[in-house]
Amino acid sequence: MGKFGLAETHLTCGDCPIRHRAVCARCETEELAALEETKYYRDYEPGQTIVWGGDEMDFVASVVSGVATLSHTMEDGRRQMVGLLLPSDFLGRPGRRLAPYDVTAVSKLTLCCFRRAPFEDLLLSTPAINRRLLEMTLDELDAAREWMLILGRKTAREKIASLIAIVGRRDAALHMMRADGQVVFDLPLTREAMADYLGLTLETVSRQISALKREGVIRIEGNRHVTVPDFPRLMEETGDDTDGGLLS
């Protein structure tokens, strides 16, 4: 929150319903206006690949709506998700043309794109955007490192609880928690995608979700719609320290 005293002043970009975290009011200059003109939108269908690992990416983008994933795939088909992009998240690595992993839409997805060249020009002339991107990259790094703990040391049950807590917390922050303390949201991922996130098989994911359901930790209607009646109870299952992570 405002590590450089800027974070509260995002600019809502043109017709986008979200706030672009990479480009904010403070950065408003002629260059930014020029950038606006290179902006374009792109829609993707569920399952569609946006970029293949190794491809050139000639743009950077913000997620306007929907969910996308970053994932590594090994030749034999084993897959590991390494990033999850929700609305307002940024896609692209300034200064690096080659995508190191696959980017895939897991739902209907709209991106707001900027061409690489003018964006990098803006980067050179506008230090504030550089600082913002450093901030955002540090956040991604924190998330990746928390994820490493999940992958390396947590049990299947703890992994599932952690994922539900992460998505639930992020959604709750957006949509407001319900007055009675229940947290209600839709899982944006299939069981298979959850498995790829957590380094499990989809059968194990399903079994652990069933177990948490059976024990009343969560409730689920129709495969995706989740209710967490008692969030602290869920947090106990994650194996994390009880404070729930003050880190970000």
Add this chain to the structure above:
Amino acid sequence: MGKFGLAETHLTCGDCPIRHRAVCARCETEELAALEETKYYRDYEPGQTIVWGGDEMDFVASVVSGVATLSHTMEDGRRQMVGLLLPSDFLGRPGRRLAPYDVTAVSKLTLCCFRRAPFEDLLLSTPAINRRLLEMTLDELDAAREWMLILGRKTAREKIASLIAIVGRRDAALHMMRADGQVVFDLPLTREAMADYLGLTLETVSRQISALKREGVIRIEGNRHVTVPDFPRLMEETGDDTDGGLLS
């Protein structure tokens, strides 16, 4: 390599035998000179904790010599390494005072430290350093994401091969490969630290190293000194695509 056209021009800092990747010749200004004056060195013994997770860190630093690790610890003692710092690596997160995980020396270690306040002042006034830090953070993020694939989807044997390949490649780049193609280096980690890196137990680490030794993929003298007679052969064991990773 010179993503912003700067990377080749690091400044060797004062008496430090290493190059500080965060602070380079291009950044040379009065501010940098001021920063130099706040510089100080600190030595640590193997096993010594440099920062505890949650502590305030009032400095940033470069590793001059030795090896340090970043790791998460759960209350019940499970531990996961999330970062490995070798000479010339940078420690510290500009704009963030609280350390999110433990930093521990695993060998004799010397840090070259800068106080936080003047360093962040420099950051505000010197865009080139900002760009450099963004570069370095993106490298860390790439490393973390490759690590996630290792943790989530690789077998114990592939994990060990990957770790030896990573350390070997990094050392080989530094010390030069031997003419006959053999790669020779010292593992900077105990079996336990390797286990914490890879999300395994130390017994499994030991067994897999023994297996690779038995099959002639590696040779080891006295617990730490490793010889890889045929690097491509080792790479086959990592499960990675044969190109060995053009990513960094």
Add this chain to the structure above:
DNA sequence: CTGCGACTTTGATCGAAATCAAAACAGGTG
């Protein structure tokens, strides 16, 4: 409503790594 395909759950069995336990091996010290 009916039927189809994709997604999900559940069950039975297997196997890789964890755990428990002990022996062997450094490598430093008196």
Add this chain to the structure above:
DNA sequence: CACCTGTTTTGATTTCGATCAAAGTCGCAG
């Protein structure tokens, strides 16, 4: 040199999650 402590190796057994297999749902298109 012999001892001592911490690290590493090896062995026996258990366990959690993977794998193989089948049945059950969901949600949609006709």
